[in-house]
Amino acid sequence: MKPIIHPVFEPTTCSWQYVVACPITSACVIIDPVLDFDIAHFRVTTESADSLLDIVTKQEYHVAYLLETHIHGDHLSAAYYIQSTLWARGQPHAPICAGENVTIVQNIFAHKYNIPKEELENSFDRLFHSDETFRIGELTGVAMYLPGHTADHGGYKIGTNVFVGDSIFNPDVGTARCDFPGGDASTLWRTLQRLLNFPPDTRLYVGHDYPPSNEAAARDPLSFVTVQEQKETNKHLKDGSTEEDFVQWRNQRDHVITEPQMVHQAMQVNVRGGKMPGRSHDGKALLQYLVTVPKTLLTG
Template structure:
């Protein structure tokens, strides 16, 4: 049995969101939903998440899982918003699930941003072990541990489809960075090779797409290609690429990359499973935003930004 798959592209962060449904029971999982954050004015809206909920209503799906592939550094997750919205509309409790190595990521970033321990407790309703099986209606899915981009990176094998998160990107984009805490290019190479060992017709649904800007190579955002197409065309890891080649190129590339535009806001919200910080000021959530200050200019090193 193959799932029904709905794709939704969020262009500001280049993020693919997915709804995966069982065709017989109408039970469904939502994968990597996005909250829309505008850093220029410190506002959050739920446009992208509400579009997913609209599909859920129109198709009369019952959501049984909200799946995160990892703690994202480039967008705010809408997992908690969707969980609460479903509950308010009469759905039973829907767990937010992620890989068990999320505890490492939470430890690193809770220390960096002074996140209280109590705000991490029960942030996620289920932590998947490697190759753990679970059900979406009559579909049997498998949680694949695919570290390298981050240590908590997971993929979800559902039918002949794998939702890969950031473990591999489309062939003309290649692969994701490995310079986040716990990231490792050699480990990512192994994870990608694992994905490419699946049958050639297996579809790999990526977590992001960044279509080329030049006119000659321009294309629309693409949610998936097959394992066979990745093996033939992925510019970073074709069949002829060695681990040493990949590590050397990936390391050189990562050394010149800047941080994702909203990484500080994203990590503080996402280690909490999508909840806002408990601290507030005049009804606004407080997020820490580190600023590099040359010695002697200012004594403070932290700017507090506000999220309405």
């Protein structure tokens, strides 16, 4: 049975979000939903998440799960907003889910940002073991562990489709950075080989697409290509690429690229499963922003 797949592109962070539904029961999952964050004005809005809710409403779906591939460092998760909105509309509780290694990343960033332990407890309703199965109506989903980009990174296989998050990108983009805490280029290489061992017609749905800036190569964002297309044309992984070459290139590249623009805001929200910090001021959430300063200016 083929699932119904609704890809939704969020252009500010170049993120793909997905609504994936069972054609028989109308049960669905939402994968990697995005909260809109205006970094110039420090304002969070919900247009992108509301567009996903509009699909659910118009198609008369009921949401079985809200699925995160990992703790994202480049956008804020809308999982909690969607869960709360559905609950307010009288729909059953839709659990927020991730892989079990999400706790590793939570612990790292809880220490970095002084996040109270109680704000992390139960932030995710279900943590999947590697290759654990779950039901989406008459469909079977498989929670895959796909580390390398981050220590907690995973994906979801539904039918002949794999939602790969930020492990592999479309062929002209290549692969994900590995310089976040717990990331590792050799580990990512092994993850990529696992993905490329799927049958050639398997569709790999990506977490981002960054269309070329070169006008001659311009194209619309792509949500997926097949395993065969990746093996033949991915600029980092074409047949004949070696692990040694990949690791050397990936490490050199990651050493010079800048961190995501909203990484501090994203990590503080996303380790909480999309919830805002408990601290607030004048009706606004308080997020920490780390700044490198001379040691002589530090007072504590």
